[in-house]
Amino acid sequence: MPMPLTELSAVVESLRTVLPGRVETDPDLLARYTTDRSGHRSSGGPLVAVHPHSIEDVQAVCRIACAARVPIVSRGAGTGLAGGAIAGPGEIVMSFRDMDQVLEVSEVNRLAVVQPGILNGQLNAVLAEHGLWWAPDPASKDISTVGGNVAMNAGGLLCAKYGVTREAVLALKVVLADGTLLSVGHRTVKGVTGYDLCALMIGSEGTLGIIVECTLKLQPLPAGDAVTIGAFFETLDDAVSAVTETTRRGHVPAIMELMDRRTLDFVRQFTGQDIAPGAGAYVLVQCDGASAADTAERIAAIAQSSGGTVEITTDPDESRRLVDFRRGAFPALEAMGTLLVEDIAVPRDQMGAAFAAIRRIEDKHGVVIPTTCHAGDGNLHPTFVFTGDDVPERVWDAAAEIFTTALQLGGTLTGEHGIGLLKRRWLGDELGDAQYDLQRRIKHVFDPDNILNPGKVFA
Amino acid sequence: MPMPLTELSAVVESLRTVLPGRVETDPDLLARYTTDRSGHRSSGGPLVAVHPHSIEDVQAVCRIACAARVPIVSRGAGTGLAGGAIAGPGEIVMSFRDMDQVLEVSEVNRLAVVQPGILNGQLNAVLAEHGLWWAPDPASKDISTVGGNVAMNAGGLLCAKYGVTREAVLALKVVLADGTLLSVGHRTVKGVTGYDLCALMIGSEGTLGIIVECTLKLQPLPAGDAVTIGAFFETLDDAVSAVTETTRRGHVPAIMELMDRRTLDFVRQFTGQDIAPGAGAYVLVQCDGASAADTAERIAAIAQSSGGTVEITTDPDESRRLVDFRRGAFPALEAMGTLLVEDIAVPRDQMGAAFAAIRRIEDKHGVVIPTTCHAGDGNLHPTFVFTGDDVPERVWDAAAEIFTTALQLGGTLTGEHGIGLLKRRWLGDELGDAQYDLQRRIKHVFDPDNILNPGKVFA
Numbered sequence: 073m074p075m076p077l078t079e080l081s082a083v084v085e086s087l088r089t090v091l092p093g094r095v096e097t098d099p100d101l102l103a104r105y106t107t108d109r110s111g112h113r114s115s116g117g118p119l120v121a122v123h124p125h126s127i128e129d130v131q132a133v134c135r136i137a138c139a140a141r142v143p144i145v146s147r148g149a150g151t152g153l154a155g156g157a158i159a160g161p162g163e164i165v166m167s168f169r170d171m172d173q174v175l176e177v178s179e180v181n182r183l184a185v186v187q188p189g190i191l192n193g194q195l196n197a198v199l200a201e202h203g204l205w206w207a208p209d210p211a212s213k214d215i216s217t218v219g220g221n222v223a224m225n226a227g228g229l230l231c232a233k234y235g236v237t238r239e240a241v242l243a244l245k246v247v248l249a250d251g252t253l254l255s256v257g258h259r260t261v262k263g264v265t266g267y268d269l270c271a272l273m274i275g276s277e278g279t280l281g282i283i284v285e286c287t288l289k290l291q292p293l294p295a296g297d298a299v300t301i302g303a304f305f306e307t308l309d310d311a312v313s314a315v316t317e318t319t320r321r322g323h324v325p326a327i328m329e330l331m332d333r334r335t336l337d338f339v340r341q342f343t344g345q346d347i348a349p350g351a352g353a354y355v356l357v358q359c360d361g362a363s364a365a366d367t368a369e370r371i372a373a374i375a376q377s378s379g380g381t382v383e384i385t386t387d388p389d390e391s392r393r394l395v396d397f398r399r400g401a402f403p404a405l406e407a408m409g410t411l412l413v414e415d416i417a418v419p420r421d422q423m424g425a426a427f428a429a430i431r432r433i434e435d436k437h438g439v440v441i442p443t444t445c446h447a448g449d450g451n452l453h454p455t456f457v458f459t460g461d462d463v464p465e466r467v468w469d470a471a472a473e474i475f476t477t478a479l480q481l482g483g484t485l486t487g488e489h490g491i492g493l494l495k496r497r498w499l500g501d502e503l504g505d506a507q508y509d510l511q512r513r514i515k516h517v518f519d520p521d522n523i524l525n526p527g528k529v530f531a
Numbered sequence: 532m533p534m535p536l537t538e539l540s541a542v543v544e545s546l547r548t549v550l551p552g553r554v555e556t557d558p559d560l561l562a563r564y565t566t567d568r569s570g571h572r573s574s575g576g577p578l579v580a581v582h583p584h585s586i587e588d589v590q591a592v593c594r595i596a597c598a599a600r601v602p603i604v605s606r607g608a609g610t611g612l613a614g615g616a617i618a619g620p621g622e623i624v625m626s627f628r629d630m631d632q633v634l635e636v637s638e639v640n641r642l643a644v645v646q647p648g649i650l651n652g653q654l655n656a657v658l659a660e661h662g663l664w665w666a667p668d669p670a671s672k673d674i675s676t677v678g679g680n681v682a683m684n685a686g687g688l689l690c691a692k693y694g695v696t697r698e699a700v701l702a703l704k705v706v707l708a709d710g711t712l713l714s715v716g717h718r719t720v721k722g723v724t725g726y727d728l729c730a731l732m733i734g735s736e737g738t739l740g741i742i743v744e745c746t747l748k749l750q751p752l753p754a755g756d757a758v759t760i761g762a763f764f765e766t767l768d769d770a771v772s773a774v775t776e777t778t779r780r781g782h783v784p785a786i787m788e789l790m791d792r793r794t795l796d797f798v799r800q801f802t803g804q805d806i807a808p809g810a811g812a813y814v815l816v817q818c819d820g821a822s823a824a825d826t827a828e829r830i831a832a833i834a835q836s837s838g839g840t841v842e843i844t845t846d847p848d849e850s851r852r853l854v855d856f857r858r859g860a861f862p863a864l865e866a867m868g869t870l871l872v873e874d875i876a877v878p879r880d881q882m883g884a885a886f887a888a889i890r891r892i893e894d895k896h897g898v899v900i901p902t903t904c905h906a907g908d909g910n911l912h913p914t915f916v917f918t919g920d921d922v923p924e925r926v927w928d929a930a931a932e933i934f935t936t937a938l939q940l941g942g943t944l945t946g947e948h949g950i951g952l953l954k955r956r957w958l959g960d961e962l963g964d965a966q967y968d969l970q971r972r973i974k975h976v977f978d979p980d981n982i983l984n985p986g987k988v989f990a
Contacts, residue, residue, distance in 0.1 A: 178878075178880065179778075179779045179781075180775050180778050180779040180879050180880045181878045181879050181880055182778065182879070183878075203781050204781070224723065225723045225727070227721045227723075231720055231721055232720055235694075235698065236720075236721055238727065238730065239694065239698050248965075252965045254963075254965060254966050254969070255963070255966075256966065258876070258942075258943050259878050259941045259942070260876040260877060260878055260908070260909055260910070260941075260942050260943055260946065261690055261691055261695075261876070261879075261907075261908035261909060261910070261946075262686045262690055262695055262876045262905075262908055262909075262910050262943075262946035262947050263876055263942075263943040263945070263946060264683065264684045264686075264734045264943075264945050264946065264947060264948070264949050264950075265943050265944050265945055265950060265958065265961045265962065266950065266958060266961075266962055266966075266967075266970050266988065267731055267734070267735055267739070267970050267973055267974075268684070268697065268730050268731055268733065268734055269731075269966070269969070269970070271697065271727050271730030271731065271733075272726055272727060272728075272730065272731050274727065274730075275723045275726070275727055276726055276727075280726075292781030292782075292783065293781075295822070316639050319638075319639050319641065320638045320639040322638075322662050322663070322751030322752075323751075324751065361821070361822070362820070362821040362822030362825070363754070363820070363821030363822075366821070417717070417719040417720070417721045417722055418719060419637075419640045419642075419718050419719055420639050420640050420641070420720075421637065421639045421640055446721075448720075449719070449720035449721055450719055450720060450721075451719070451720070451721050482718045482719075483717075483718070483719050483722075484717050484719055484721075484722040484723075484724050485724050486722070486723050486724055487719065487720075487721035487722060487723065488721050488723060489723070490723050491723075491724060491725065499724065499725060502724050502725075503724065503725055504713075504714075506707075506711050506713060507713050507714075507715070507725075507728070508725075510713070510728070510976065510977070511725050511726050511728070513976045514726055514973065514976055515726075517969065517972045517973055517976060518969070529725065
């Protein structure tokens with residue numbers, strides 16, 4: 073039931089009182105909060121956007137919103153790929169871009185305490201001066217915030233070796249819907265006091281609480297030179313053999329990526345260069361740390377014996393060229409139309425089956441689905457390219473079949489992008505009725521009035 | 532309100548119907564479930580113990596217990612140190628020792644699926660044949676179950692390098708109080724579908740659900756020889772300097788342990804040997820993997836420049852001697868009386884302050900508190916030795932001050948042993964009222980009738 077306009081203006085006035093000069097109501101400015109990098113757009117601009125500078129600011133906003141039952145959408149840099157931080161009519165956007173400070177770096181505790189609005193890349197530039205880094209490495213790291221990475225449990229290229237975001241967070245300060253401030257997790261490496269609400273909060277997409285401070289687990293920067301391998305294969309099957317054999321033999325590269333023929337075709341078309349003529353797949357591997365050279369040589373040998381044409385290098389420029397070839401996939405696809413980037417993950421022995429299913433789904437629905445894959449961990453990004461703003465129905469049909477395939481192969485709807493708005497209708501397929509219901513009841517414990525990012529994750 | 536005896540016998544009869552031949556009621560046999568390795572003992576034997584062989588068995592027992600509102604205490608090997616698996620009058624013990632099978636080992640998926648009753652050490656013996664291992668390494672690993680390790684989020688010696696149990700579990704099958712079977716987590720490395728109930732279940736001490744199957748994240752066995760360092764220091768401060776400097780400089784040994792003067796004295800007394808006369812602390816370090824030799828040499832140099840008398844070796848026998856000296860601490864203490872092993876964790880730069888506080892608490896309460904420490908991660912085990920079965924009041928008084936100290940230093944009541952029965956009264960001190968209340972409400976969502984391990988964790 074929409075709230076009377078007079079009450080909404082009273083809410084805006086209250087917000088102005090507690091955050092003077094940091095309340096946006098200009099519809100032109102508010103329009104940017106109606107979308108993210110998913111391509112999805114809400115039906116209209118939000119009521120208002122606020123820019124807290126402190127935890128107390130966040131609490132004050134929550135108290136006002138809670139009293140008036142007005143929804144709050146927390147937002148970092150708006151780089152999400154599932155519509156999780158999109159705001160619509162009648163909602164308050166809580167933007168964290170002004171809360172971007174590094175509050176502490178401790179070398180001996182191997183942790184940093186940061187405000188949620190700092191960009192991942194900015195943080196890592198600060199940490200590098202201490203010989204440390206924060207491992208979460210989503211492709212968006214230069215433009216996405218730490219708070220957003222935590223709220224989505226972001227993945228990236230390095231997860232097989234360095235874990236997902238959950239493994240890189242020690243503790244959080246969280247403001248609940250009613251303004252209560254909680255400290256969850258521990259400043260220590262170990263800690264088993266009560267339920268692990270820190271882990272529960274990570275990946276909860278702004279629906280359980282608002283993350284206002286992050287205590288991050290850091291790692292020493294890897295020593296020595298990274299070694300990079302680029303390998304072209306005639307067939308996808310050969311490439312899949314190479315990457316699965318690499319894992320099976322116990323090698324742990326930092327990065328292991330795979331691009332299929334469709335993606336190579338887009339890159340060729342975009343760059344106008346006939347790179348690796350005839351090649352049907354590209355594999356990028358990067359090894360770091362003390363065993364980098366030895367591990368890379370063994371992986372290169374596996375790639376070669378799987379039929380790959382292999383380049384191996386420690387030269388920074390040459391290495392960048394091999395990496396950039398992988399990084400060029402997304403821009404090449406984006407240049408050709410609007411994208412819907414899917415995000416299934418499958419057990420690593422099912423990658424070949426997942427690619428084969430995607431080919432069948434292409435044929436059935438008359439679409440092309442270029443697919444890149446974090447081959448170290450089995451996370452595939454089948455990508456749809458179309459014209460116009462709206463996702464065509466046949467694209468959704470094909471996407472739905474991809475989700476079903478992922479579940480049938482023992483995998484998941486979403487490896488790293490989250491549910492947000494885009495995958496709500498398939499959430500129950502993965503969780504089952506009993507778990508879906510249980511998750512909703514957990515949401516209710518944290519947010520009984522359903523004012524934190526309502527309509528996201530759960531339909 | 533105790534249940535009438537006739538109803539309790541009806542429950543036992545129902546259990547006999549669904550688990551014929553696997554229902555224990557002999558009071559002498561049931562007595563072993565009244566205690567664990569905490570030294571705590573319940574007021575009397577449980578109603579009955581059941582030995583399920585399958586998930587369906589567990590579900591059948593839960594349905595009976597739920598209908599009659601009879602509590603269930605899940606139990607692995609009974610090696611807990613916080614009383615979490617102790618059962619008392621009117622309770623059903625669900626023993627998992629018959630569900631000890633390895634259901635699957637996948638090298639390419641780097642995972643194993645196991646029943647919860649397998650011992651950690653048994654599992655690792657199987658995995659070693661595949662060149663793999665499961666990293667959680669509690670001191671009890673040869674006698675404790677995987678299910679128990681998961682239920683407690685067990686720590687151990689290797690956590691600074693290899694993480695806690697939570698990081699080594701991909702997915703769980705869990706039976707809820709009413710018999711509902713849930714699959715939580717993912718068979719994939721990444722997966723962000725809905726809330727992370729798998730992480731929530733880990734460390735929940737049998738109070739949210741019953742873990743009936745574990746999909747475990749494995750690692751390749753580290754290559755090459757481990758390098759071991761043993762170092763005696765004149766003072767604890769020197770030893771603490773050496774270990775904190777090791778972490779500060781970015782070294783990541785697999786093991787880094789510290790024993791204080793009190794502990795050395797107990798070992799000297801127990802063995803009758805005047806080992807390292809005058810030494811006031813012992814540090815054990817073990818490095819593994821590709822950088823083992825280089826890292827160990829650097830750490831040995833740090834120990835030496837902090838005043839340590841250092842031995843460094845790759846010889847297996849010599850290495851075992853250095854490790855066994857650390858492992859000898861617990862038997863030496865046990866030989867002298869009944870133990871209460873505490874388990875605080877503090878940020879690594881507060882280890883010196885924690886040891887100093889323990890010395891002050893000793894003086895104040897007239898007790899001795901030998902303390903060992905997982906110095907790689909800041910987890911201290913202040914240990915009380917006394918005569919008789921009951922913990923003397925002055926020991927609890929001293930323990931309470933240690934807990935307060937840990938919280939004041941930014942640490943936690945329990946790094947790895949859990950809350951169980953022993954630390955319930957301090958739980959609220961760490962969580963605060965708001966989080967305590969929230970955690971209780973989460974418990975209620977999973978177990979509305981409070982039949983899963985009631986009285987544990989929450990008073």
